[in-house]
Amino acid sequence: MHTFVALLMCSVLWLGPVLVEAGTAGTGEQRPEQRQLISTENIKLIQQRLTAEGVYAGPVDGELNTQTEAALRAYQQKRRIPVSGAADEETLKQLQIELPTMPQGQQ
DSSP states (O other): OHHHHHHHHHHHHHHHHHHHHHHTTTTTOOOHHHHTTSOHHHHHHHHHHHHHTTSOOSOOSSOOOHHHHHHHHHHHHHHTSOOOSSOOHHHHHHTTOOOOSSOTTOO
């Protein structure tokens, strides 16, 4: 019985990231080209605003990592907007952050 439970737990842990990735399709998560629009300085600004909202306690380092994404999810849930963990248009609007619509150098 213990072997079966251990095998089951390992299977779930191994498949977890695959299932999570599959579950994010169509949830409003940013496409890779959208992530490139957000500069390091803008991510720092997002992290500062999330810190002021009390949902982020990590470093203000400009990295869009799992800790920042978790804070975005917490903020989205707090504000009752669609929860994606992405710095999407509605979330940025709520955080009062306006980002450029084109990458720098293409204007």
